[in-house]
Amino acid sequence: MAVGRRRSLFSFSYVFASFFGAAMIAAAFAYFNYKYSQYKFINFKEMILYTKSQLFVPDEDSYIVVVYSSHMGDITPSIRKLKRKNSVLAIDLYQKRKKSEPGVVYATAGTNTLLKIIHRFHIREVPSYFMIKKQNDEGLYKQDSRIYLLDTALKEL
Numbered sequence: 001m002a003v004g005r006r007r008s009l010f011s012f013s014y015v016f017a018s019f020f021g022a023a024m025i026a027a028a029f030a031y032f033n034y035k036y037s038q039y040k041f042i043n044f045k046e047m048i049l050y051t052k053s054q055l056f057v058p059d060e061d062s063y064i065v066v067v068y069s070s071h072m073g074d075i076t077p078s079i080r081k082l083k084r085k086n087s088v089l090a091i092d093l094y095q096k097r098k099k100s101e102p103g104v105v106y107a108t109a110g111t112n113t114l115l116k117i118i119h120r121f122h123i124r125e126v127p128s129y130f131m132i133k134k135q136n137d138e139g140l141y142k143q144d145s146r147i148y149l150l151d152t153a154l155k156e157l
Contacts, residue, residue: 039143040120042132047116049091049107052099056089056107058141061134063089063105066150067117068127070096075127078150079104082129091117093126125149 049056064086068075071094079088088104093114098106109117117123121130121143127150132141 041135041143042117042120042141044139044141047109047113049089049109049113050097051105051107052097056105058089058134058139060087062086062144063132063141064129065132066090066127066129067093067121067123068150069093070098072126075150078127082150086131089132093118121147123147127151 070092090106092108095108130147131145133144
């Protein structure tokens with residue numbers, strides 16, 4: 001009977017395999033944690049937006065959120081090109097209340113709420129837009145796309 005070579009518990013291949021397995025688990029955890037935190041949430045029960053004559057209450061499953069300033073000029077033609085399948089929620093940083101139209105809800109908010117939106121979604125330039133999708137019936141929506149500049153996107157359309 002042949003005598004086989006006995007492997008030690010701390011052999012190089014055993015330690016390397018254990019380390020590699022632990023590293024793969026840590027990498028998967030970090031990746032999914034990063035992907036989950038990459039997109040932000042907005043709760044319309046906490047962040048109150050105003051339309052021309054009332055509070056904004058979301059009734060669609062998804063919106064294209066456009067953050068703009070009416071002080072910079074009229075954005076209506078750009079928004080008309082943008083809306084195709086989803087309703088548009090246009091948030092005015094200049095806080096000018098405009099009458100909504102079919103498929104487009106013009107909204108604004110108080111300064112503190114606008115600053116929270118800018119900070120939470122990391123808005124760096126206006127006009128910009130991104131998608132949000134409904135998560136539950138409590139008014140919670142999740143960001144569903146990265147943030148695009150509206151001018152750049154319209155050139156591609």
